Amino acid sequence: MERLLYLGCMVYNRFPDYELSAKAVLSKLGFKLRDFHEFACCSSTFIPSVSEAWIYLSAYNLALAERRGLDIISLCGTCTSMLKRTNLMLKDEKLKEEVNSRLAGVGLSYSGKVRVSHLLEVLKENEDKIRAHVAKPLKLRVALQHPCNVFRPSEVARFDDPFKPKAMREIVALTGAEIVDYAQEYECCGSTLLLTSKALGLGAGASKLASAREAGAQAIVVSCGNCAYLFDRHQEEIKKQEPKAELPTLFLPQLLGLAFGLSKEELGLDIRRVELG
């Protein structure tokens, strides 16, 4: 049950409450989480957009984990996908050799043994334990934001349905919270659009959140830092554009933690305050 927690840049830099709550909930479920010292970016969308060399940086993270003999739990969509893509590509022995000759320059090697799982996959595998830990069933109506890259491309993700994933619904249902159906539930949040067009990103976020609130949600539950970056960090700008899009963001482990009876402090909700209307 010992694992390395891969934070990725977004969680590391902007959402310590996601890390804190994930650690609190996973440790309740019996996991021993180790901090991932000296981890680097997975390469994200940036390095692949300029060079094939992105795989060296991604493989570096896997090699660090292998040296410690631990599998990885990741928290965001893109990190999960990039690390899994690297594992898949390294089934090619010639590429693996090439990657290893680069890794040797920094004192590492990688044989391909590290399993990468997003938090959702881990929770899905531990449904019975989650059920047993629910001490305070929630009286809350929530909308869900399914993290794209945890399910797509399915060839890389190998988890759940690529267009209509069920895992998050099944996990959230265990907390007692009511899951609202909303028109745009299976649409991407659009956060990455912010990179080239703020208007497009905010528009996508406003349209999703308004759709969720109209369906009666009191919060949107996310399990990716990038989705939270749009919904939470841009909430003020989104609200200015569309007042009906006012909706607080909760990370999935915060929702689970509340149902487990954990304190706001244990879930980081005393610092990133969330008012549930």
Place this chain on the structure above:
Amino acid sequence: MGECNRCGACKKVCIAFKRGVATGASVLEREDRFTCAGCWKCVEACPEGVDIYNLMMEARRRGELPESFRMGVKYILDTGYAMPMRGVNAIREMYRLPKIRKVKPEVVKKLLREVELD
């Protein structure tokens, strides 16, 4: 890997297209290859199994880099992370989280030695 027959299945599921980004017959014919949410529904929807992810990235490598991508690449090359991390340990302390040792910049330089911004 299949070849694109320009059926448009990828467009129909593309959030950028739905929000008005000009797209040709397929998402690969889009002039602006960076305005993409990276949701990869196009990959799933393609009936021909076209390797849209890699083709999209290859096309990006041939074109001019938008400023936001340039910044992202620069941060990673300089620090190993896609955004500035200066205050990160102070924030972690506030959240009662332990400090994490960052990757050494020289390690990143060795790993990505051929990646340059002009």
